[in-house]
Amino acid sequence: MMNVFIQEFPKQLKTSMEIGQNASFTKHNQPIHNIVVLGMGGSGIGGDFVAEFIKDSCNVPFLSCKSYNLPAYVGKNTLVIASSFSGNTEETLMTFENARKTGAKIVCITSGGKLLDKAKEHAYDFVQIPAVKQPPRSCLGYSFVQVLYILNAFGFAPQNFESDLSAAIANLQNMQENIKLEAAAFSRKIHGKFPVIYASDRIGAVALRLRQQLNENSKILALHHTYPEMNHNELVGWRKQSGDFVIIVFRSADDLNRNSLRMDICNGIMSEVADTVLEVSCVGDSLIEQAMYGVHFGDWITWEIAEARKVDAVEVDAIDLLKRELAAAALN
Numbered sequence: 001m002m003n004v005f006i007q008e009f010p011k012q013l014k015t016s017m018e019i020g021q022n023a024s025f026t027k028h029n030q031p032i033h034n035i036v037v038l039g040m041g042g043s044g045i046g047g048d049f050v051a052e053f054i055k056d057s058c059n060v061p062f063l064s065c066k067s068y069n070l071p072a073y074v075g076k077n078t079l080v081i082a083s084s085f086s087g088n089t090e091e092t093l094m095t096f097e098n099a100r101k102t103g104a105k106i107v108c109i110t111s112g113g114k115l116l117d118k119a120k121e122h123a124y125d126f127v128q129i130p131a132v133k134q135p136p137r138s139c140l141g142y143s144f145v146q147v148l149y150i151l152n153a154f155g156f157a158p159q160n161f162e163s164d165l166s167a168a169i170a171n172l173q174n175m176q177e178n179i180k181l182e183a184a185a186f187s188r189k190i191h192g193k194f195p196v197i198y199a200s201d202r203i204g205a206v207a208l209r210l211r212q213q214l215n216e217n218s219k220i221l222a223l224h225h226t227y228p229e230m231n232h233n234e235l236v237g238w239r240k241q242s243g244d245f246v247i248i249v250f251r252s253a254d255d256l257n258r259n260s261l262r263m264d265i266c267n268g269i270m271s272e273v274a275d276t277v278l279e280v281s282c283v284g285d286s287l288i289e290q291a292m293y294g295v296h297f298g299d300w301i302t303w304e305i306a307e308a309r310k311v312d313a314v315e316v317d318a319i320d321l322l323k324r325e326l327a328a329a330a331l332n
Contacts (some may be wrong), residue, residue: 002217002306002313003140006299010172012141013292016129017165019142020149020220024124028105032154034061036071037147038095038102039083042136043109046083046211048144048205053288054151057158070095076103081150085129086134087113090326109146135314137216140209140295157173164288169291172296179293180300187304189276190246196274197224197264199250199294200259203282206250206294210301217302217313227259231266238270245274252282254292 035058037047041188047064054062063071067093074080080099082094087110096115097176099106100122108119111131119126127150129142136143145165151157195214199207204226211224225234247270249263271277280297282290308314 001134002138003303005134006296006303007029007176008170009138009141009296009299010176012139013145013165013169013172016141017144017162017169019127020146023127023146023149023153025150025153027108028079028154030103030105030163032060032105032156033077034073035064035079035081035151035156036065036069036074037081037083038065038092038099039143040066040089040091042210043085043089043092043143044110044137045205045209046147047146048146048208049140049291050101050147050151052202052205052291053060053148053161054157054308058151058156060156061157065095067091067103068094068103069099069227070102074099074102074104074202078102078104079150079154079156080104080106081109081147082106082115083109084115085111085139085143087111087115087117089115093118107150109150119274126262130154135201135211135216135316147250160286161288162237164286167286168284168289171284172292173275175283175293176296179297183297183300186248186278186297187301187308189278190248190301190307191246191308193219193246193275194220195246195248197222197248197250198230198263199224200252200263201226201289202253202254202256202259203252203291203294204297206282209295210250210298213299213302216316217299218305218309219311220305220309227262227266231262235266235269238266238273239323240273247274247277249269249277249279251279252287254287256282261282273291276314 042067075152082096106124127146197207207224211222214222282294284290
């Protein structure tokens, strides 16, 4: 079933654009001085992608908050976007309640649940996304696209984001079969080894996405980091030790030249330890296109590995157990 969800990702992006184009938001009675996106897991990673998409154009601080705790600076001059696919995410509901007390401008993204009920109760703006029967991690298109439309409504999204999204959709549709074939070939080189994923800080969310998808879809552990920060700590760990490692490097045509050079040098250093170094060239003329290509490529890798391991890519029994145990305890 996960393969069907992955296959339909371009369609999901298109549907999400239509939702965003039809959404409307009320003005805030105060100027916006900072933006905070609340969300966890598959809902929260949309904030990580948007942070990279807007950092060259947004003139106020932007934070993707994944915690029970709300930053102390959140107040009447803050735009708070609460994102929860189910509407029942414990951490997001707690930070949402704390944000309500600050006088911040609040907008919710959800398919239903308690978050939608509270948005309606307190007359907050909200975008209701489809309550499809699939895991939140397979609904990335609904979360980050709506964040972009909300930011656009308040003057903080790049003006060309819609054309970039449209181009990303066309790119994925045109290259779907080639992506699947190449991802399958990559998966055979990754299966049975410990994946370590790298990207530049321009597309760091792509590396994060693949790590999370390997965790949940493929049921394996993985590491990820970004250039240039990894050069100041993690690189020292690449020396002879036990374990079969495979390195996956996402590269973008927009990577800073110095970061590209760092990747070239580090690939040589790490190949002394890792069995294999694989590179993914993220195709596209914009950061959004490149990121969506990387996401789609990585998602297909994780499904292929799940198939090779004979595990259900949809099942998350460990997380379900955790939620049941938490629900049995008082929230305080």
